[in-house]
Amino acid sequence: MRRRTPPPPAPLPQREGVDPVRVRLPVGGAWATVRDHLVERLTGAGPGTIDSMLAAGLVVGADGRAVAPDAPYRPGMCVWFHRELPVEVPVPFPVEVVYRDEHIVVADKPHFLATTPRGTHVAETALARLRRELGVPTLTAAHRLDRLTAGLVLFTVRPEERGAYQTLFRDRRVRKEYEAVAPYDPTLALPRTVRSRIVKERGVQAAREVAGEPNAETHVELTGHRAGLGRYRLVPTTGQTHQLRVHLNALGIPILGDPLYPEVAAPEPPGTFRRPLQLLARKLEFTDPVTGTDHAFTSDRALHAWSSYETWAG
Numbered sequence: 001m002r003r004r005t006p007p008p009p010a011p012l013p014q015r016e017g018v019d020p021v022r023v024r025l026p027v028g029g030a031w032a033t034v035r036d037h038l039v040e041r042l043t044g045a046g047p048g049t050i051d052s053m054l055a056a057g058l059v060v061g062a063d064g065r066a067v068a069p070d071a072p073y074r075p076g077m078c079v080w081f082h083r084e085l086p087v088e089v090p091v092p093f094p095v096e097v098v099y100r101d102e103h104i105v106v107a108d109k110p111h112f113l114a115t116t117p118r119g120t121h122v123a124e125t126a127l128a129r130l131r132r133e134l135g136v137p138t139l140t141a142a143h144r145l146d147r148l149t150a151g152l153v154l155f156t157v158r159p160e161e162r163g164a165y166q167t168l169f170r171d172r173r174v175r176k177e178y179e180a181v182a183p184y185d186p187t188l189a190l191p192r193t194v195r196s197r198i199v200k201e202r203g204v205q206a207a208r209e210v211a212g213e214p215n216a217e218t219h220v221e222l223t224g225h226r227a228g229l230g231r232y233r234l235v236p237t238t239g240q241t242h243q244l245r246v247h248l249n250a251l252g253i254p255i256l257g258d259p260l261y262p263e264v265a266a267p268e269p270p271g272t273f274r275r276p277l278q279l280l281a282r283k284l285e286f287t288d289p290v291t292g293t294d295h296a297f298t299s300d301r302a303l304h305a306w307s308s309y310e311t312w313a314g
Helices: 034-041 049-055 126-134 159-170 243-250 309-313
Strands: 021-024 078-081 096-100 104-109 150-156 175-183 192-199 208-210 216-226 229-236 279-287 294-298
Touching: 021 034, 034 049, 096 126, 096 294, 104 126, 126 150, 150 159, 175 243, 192 243, 208 243, 216 243, 229 243
Parallel strands: 150 279
Antiparallel strands: 021 078, 096 104, 104 150, 175 229, 175 279, 192 208, 192 216, 216 229, 279 294
């Protein structure tokens, strides 16, 4: 199998723990200049933004030199720039470091904090925060948790080792265990293993189950119940988008605090951090592909709908 050539190193430093944007000019393009391609590709930048950035020397090539506004288009060329950081409401909960060595960092992420920069969540992400707080600009995420899900996330320290850790997740050699709080249904037979086919369409917030060969599997157990609520242990063997949320919703017990299932709710105003999704990545176990060490980590976080039912319901 042909190995992909790694991208050249970024000629610009990180800003607030966020990498500069890299754009590779595609082969076979019909654009006359670099500027023409950037204007067509970066439609969300706003009128005149690309021209202003080029005029100010904010777009650079691999050598770190500014790309001229009339620089000719060269297929395969890479350019870098820093996007304007959006105004973000700080998530008022810390990222706890559970474990750290020269190869990996295991962090316990709070609810409401995205794992990696995406969309309007850029500097206020677990990755950017940890890069700043730990002083490790090479830190990258080996996998991701939903922004609304709390719990354990694995980060890698050395870029050349990232692929080895990502392969653990791809090959399902990581054991993940989640905890959720959802309605209690005494008629629901548990434990059981749920299998279905889940699809997530681009631009559509919620994923959905469709007919076809299953691509998602979750083992569901009830570990306790009180006051109409159940606490559930979830062990997925696959990692489809929103898999646990979709599967519990399909069982008729949607996770408390879920804004998408069973139906999409109106978005909360920015800065609202009440009633988080009651889903926690509780355990993470794997054999380190670099050191051979057997790792087993457990989150110390609690789901408040279970630990403080009166506060949640009030």
